[in-house]
Structure formats: C-alpha cells, structure tokens
Amino acid sequence: MSPVHRGAGATCIRAQTDSYTTGGDVGARHGYMLRRDHRLACTQRCRLACVKLIVPAIEGAVAFAETCERLDTQETIAKAFEEAVRAFGLDHYIVTGFPPPASPLEPLVILNAWPCEWYQRYDKNHYFDDDPVGQFALRQTQPFRWSDVPGSFNALRRSAVIMEEAKAFGLLDGYCIPLHSPSGGRGAIALAARHATGFSAPERAALHVLALTAFGRFAALKGEVAAPGPRLSRREREVLTWIAAGKSAWEVSCILSIAERTVIAHLENVRRRLDVANTLQAVVTCIRLGEIQPF
Amino acid sequence: MIEVHVVTAESSLAYAAELESYHRWRHLIYVEERGWTDLRKPDGLERDQFDTPQAVHLLALENGRVVGGSRLMQTSRPTILSEVFPYLVERSELPSDDETLDWTRMFVVPSHRGAGRPRSVRGALLTSVMQYALSANARRVGGVMEAFWLSQFAAVGWRMQILGLPRPVAGAMVLAAFVAVDDAALRSVRASTGWTESLLRYEPDRRHEVRT
Numbered sequence: 001m002s003p004v005h006r007g008a009g010a011t012c013i014r015a016q017t018d019s020y021t022t023g024g025d026v027g028a029r030h031g032y033m034l035r036r037d038h039r040l041a042c043t044q045r046c047r048l049a050c051v052k053l054i055v056p057a058i059e060g061a062v063a064f065a066e067t068c069e070r071l072d073t074q075e076t077i078a079k080a081f082e083e084a085v086r087a088f089g090l091d092h093y094i095v096t097g098f099p100p101p102a103s104p105l106e107p108l109v110i111l112n113a114w115p116c117e118w119y120q121r122y123d124k125n126h127y128f129d130d131d132p133v134g135q136f137a138l139r140q141t142q143p144f145r146w147s148d149v150p151g152s153f154n155a156l157r158r159s160a161v162i163m164e165e166a167k168a169f170g171l172l173d174g175y176c177i178p179l180h181s182p183s184g185g186r187g188a189i190a191l192a193a194r195h196a197t198g199f200s201a202p203e204r205a206a207l208h209v210l211a212l213t214a215f216g217r218f219a220a221l222k223g224e225v226a227a228p229g230p231r232l233s234r235r236e237r238e239v240l241t242w243i244a245a246g247k248s249a250w251e252v253s254c255i256l257s258i259a260e261r262t263v264i265a266h267l268e269n270v271r272r273r274l275d276v277a278n279t280l281q282a283v284v285t286c287i288r289l290g291e292i293q294p295f
Numbered sequence: 296m297i298e299v300h301v302v303t304a305e306s307s308l309a310y311a312a313e314l315e316s317y318h319r320w321r322h323l324i325y326v327e328e329r330g331w332t333d334l335r336k337p338d339g340l341e342r343d344q345f346d347t348p349q350a351v352h353l354l355a356l357e358n359g360r361v362v363g364g365s366r367l368m369q370t371s372r373p374t375i376l377s378e379v380f381p382y383l384v385e386r387s388e389l390p391s392d393d394e395t396l397d398w399t400r401m402f403v404v405p406s407h408r409g410a411g412r413p414r415s416v417r418g419a420l421l422t423s424v425m426q427y428a429l430s431a432n433a434r435r436v437g438g439v440m441e442a443f444w445l446s447q448f449a450a451v452g453w454r455m456q457i458l459g460l461p462r463p464v465a466g467a468m469v470l471a472a473f474v475a476v477d478d479a480a481l482r483s484v485r486a487s488t489g490w491t492e493s494l495l496r497y498e499p500d501r502r503h504e505v506r507t
Contacts, residue, residue, distance in 0.1 A: 066454070066455055069449065069453060142463075182447055209442070209445060212442060213449040214449075215446050216447065217449050220451070234407065237406055242405065245327070293408045295408065
C-alpha cells in the first residue's frame with residue numbers, strides 16, 4: 001500500500017483490491033454470521049433471551065472505536081481505519097473538512113483514498129460547490145447514502161454531471177457521514193464502492209461509529225485550532241444559533257429578551273462581516289467555520 | 296474565569312438561583328433548540344423524574360452566570376438509560392452499579408460555544424466530569440448520548456465502551472456508551488482542553504452578584 005500523507009501535496013492511496021476480495025473476506029461479510037444467545041438484563045424485573053448477530057465488519061468498527069485512543073500518529077490511525085473500512089467491502093474513502101466557496105478542497109483533506117484522477121479533477125474544478133453530496137453534507141447532521149440526497153441538490157446541470165463523472169471513476173454507491181471536529185469545524189467522511197452496497201441499519205450504524213471515532217483521533221493530532229476567518233461576537237453567535245435552530249427574529253427576541261430590531265441589526269452585521277447575501281448563507285458559513293455548534 | 300460547581304441536594308438551597316437558571320437553560324436548549332418537545336414544561340424549567348435528591352449537577356459558572364451544565368447520577372438507581380432506552384444496550388449488561396455514573400443533559404449556552412479556542416466552556420465541562428467521576432471513585436461515566444459525542448471522546452483521548460450501535464431517536468442518531476475513568480483519562484482531557492487546573496467548586500462564590 002502506498003504511504004498516506006495528509007493535507008497539501010497529498011498522495012492518493014490506489015485502491016488495493018487484492019487485500020479484500022478474497023473469497024474468505026467476502027464470505028466473512030455475507031456468509032459467516034455467527035449466532036449466539038445473549039442474555040441481557042433489560043430491566044430489573046424481567047430478563048429476555050436475545051439473539052445477537054455478529055458481523056465481522058461491525059465488530060471491526062466497534063473494535064476500532066474501543067481501542068482508538070491508543071492511535072496517536074497519522075499513520076496508525078490511517079492504517080487501522082483503512083482495515084476497518086475495507087471489511088465493509090468499500091473501495092474508496094476520503095476524510096476532509098469543507099472548503100469555502102470557489103476554493104480548492106486540498107488544504108482541508110485529512111486522509112485521501114479517493115481515485116487519484118477523480119480527486120485531481122474534483123479539486124481543480126472546485127467541484128465541491130456543485131457536488132450534491134458535498135452540499136447536502138454541509139447542511140446535514142446525520143449520515144446519509146448518496147441516493148438519499150434530495151432532488152433539489154441535483155437540480156443544477158453541473159451537479160448531475162459531477163455524479164455521472166464520479167460513476168465513471170468507479171464511485172457508484174456511497175455514504176457520507178457529516179462530522180464536527182472538536183475545534184468546531186465541520187467536515188465529512190465519504191465512503192464509496194464500485195457496486196451497490198445495500199448496508200443494513202446496523203452496518204450503517206457501525207460505519208457511523210467508525211467515522212466519528214476516526215475523525216476524532218485525527219482531530220486530536222491537530223490539537224484545538226481556531227478556524228481562521230471572521231469571528232462572531234458572543235451575542236451574534238447566540239442570535240445565529242437560534243436562527244439556525246429555526247427560530248424567527250421575533251422568537252429570538254423573546255428568548256433573549258431584546259428588541260426584535262436589535263436581533264435584525266445583529267443579523268445585518270453578521271451578513272456584512274461574512275460578506276454573504278442572506279441569512280441562510282450566513283448560517284451555512286458559520287456552521288462550516290464552526291462558529292455555531294450544537295454544544 | 297470559569298468555575299464548575301458541584302451541586303448536590305445538600306447545597307441546592309445555597310445554589311437556588313443558579314439551579315433555576317440551569318433548569319431554564321436546559322429547557323431552552325433541549326426543548327427550543329433541540330426540539331425534544333416531550334420535555335416541555337409549563338414553567339419553562341426542564342426537570343424530569345431523574346432530577347432526584349441523589350442527582351449531582353455540575354454548573355459551569357462565569358462570573359456567577361450559568362454558561363453550561365451537566366447532570367450525573369449513579370447507575371445503581373434508575374436512569375434514562377435503564378428506564379427509557381434499555382434497548383440501546385445490546386452488546387453487554389445494562390450498567391447498574393455504584394462505580395458507573397450516568398451522564399446526561401450536557402449543555403453549553405449558545406453564546407459561549409466556541410470554534411476551537413483552548414479553555415472553552417465545553418472543555419471545562421468535559422474535564423470537570425472526568426475529575427468529578429475520578430473523585431467519586433467511579434470507573435465508568437456515560438450513558439445515552441447523541442452519536443457525535445464519540446468524536447469528542449476520541450479527540451480527548453478517552454477509552455470508550457460501545458454498549459450498542461446508534462439508533463435513530465427524534466431525528467438524531469443516539470447510542471449508549473461509556474468512557475473509562477482513570478488518571479490517564481484525566482491527564483489526557485486536561486492536555487487536550489487546556490484546563491490543567493482543578494475547576495471543581497463545592498460552594499457558591501458570593502463575591503459575584505447572582506444573575507440569571
């Protein structure tokens with residue numbers, strides 16, 4: 001496997017299919033599911049006998065999460081993550097932050113196992129701005145399959161072209177897990193396969209666990225780093241958090257016990273400082289920068 | 296200057312004003328911001344059946360003002376996990392002992408959420424929960440949580456135990472998980488958050504005027 005590097009000047013990992021498409025591995029994923037009775041104490045009043053399915057890919061993902069605190073270099077995290085992802089039969093993945101509009105993806109990339117030529121094309125043409133998966137990930141908090149992206153994100157002709165080109169490069173079916181780094185910046189792990197995946201709910205949940213914990217370890221290496229760019233005042237952050245939660249300016253004024261015109265003035269200041277056209281863009285920008293967070 | 300005050304039944308009278316602010320913030324954040332409308336209360340104070348005299352509330356205060364909080368209780372008593380979400384525990388036994396603490400209702404007020412500065416309120420609360428759990432001789436702390444906490448735990452270097460895979464609850468992926476409580480975990484979170492001094496206080500500081 002070629003070495004993994006991060007950030008600017010990253011080299012790609014070419015998909016090494018020989019490491020997983022042996023009969024044994026495919027069998028482990030689809031055929032060898034062990035069953036055992038597993039007694040759980042669900043309440044103090046009753047005991048239920050439960051049947052638990054043990055699927056190696058799921059076990060691998062949970063094992064990654066439960067031992068990842070020991071992974072303290074880029075290389076060890078990447079190696080363990082790669083192994084766990086391959087167990088799901090996935091060919092490609094990328095771990096990245098979100099770029100500002102009309103900007104390259106490259107400086108935000110943490111780990112890159114995307115097909116090389118596709119990645120270079122994507123980065124050079126700033127495809128992220130019109131990529132339905134990327135744009136949906138910017139606005140979503142929960143994991144999704146690429147086929148789940150609403151039609152409105154595919155409306156632009158360029159968006160449809162991007163998805164078609166992805167298929168041509170071997171990215172047929174994929175998942176995207178939007179993430180918060182501890183420094184507040186938003187990012188995602190995208191995973192893809194050359195074939196339809198059809199993961200069960202537990203498998204998708206296990207991928208979510210794998211993505212969350214891997215992202216957290218990468219973030220631990222970077223340390224807490226304040227994102228560069230415009231900073232909101234405390235009051236502005238407060239107002240924008242409530243707007244992002246779906247409150248109207250009037251509702252925000254009630255929650256904060258300030259005048260509605262004051263709320264509106266704060267929003268105008270934020271739009272001006274961020275140089276955006278409307279409040280929705282201000283919210284999206286602030287989410288991307290980590291200026292508003294859930295906690 | 297942020298302090299994290301440990302409020303128990305014994306000190307609840309001394310902290311009456313701060314506790315009211317804390318419950319008001321829990322209502323604003325859990326009902327109004329997160330949309331967990333089942334928790335809505337007519338008086339605007341979020342309290343549930345687990346806010347018993349045995350519960351311990353950590354209140355993050357800045358100049359006497361509540362800027363964050365969290366609730367801890369022993370799993371030897373009923374918890375949200377045991378009473379409402381036991382089905383989230385698939386991979387092991389439901390924790391039910393004095394050495395496992397249940398951790399819920401974590402919040403940071405919106406104005407004090409920050410993009411990655413060291414010594415944030417969130418960092419103070421994470422460090423304080425670990426410090427408190429260690430001082431209470433617990434070996435695990437955790438419970439029902441939104442899945443995004445896993446990346447926070449991984450970032451501060453905590454060892455996790457996944458009790459079940461995430462499931463959708465009210466539009467968010469939620470799971471049962473615990474982190475190991477030990478000296479290494481405290482060292483790790485202190486190094487990660489920048490809060491290297493002890494933040495825990497056990498009585499109110501009346502030098503600041505109490506504001507809600």
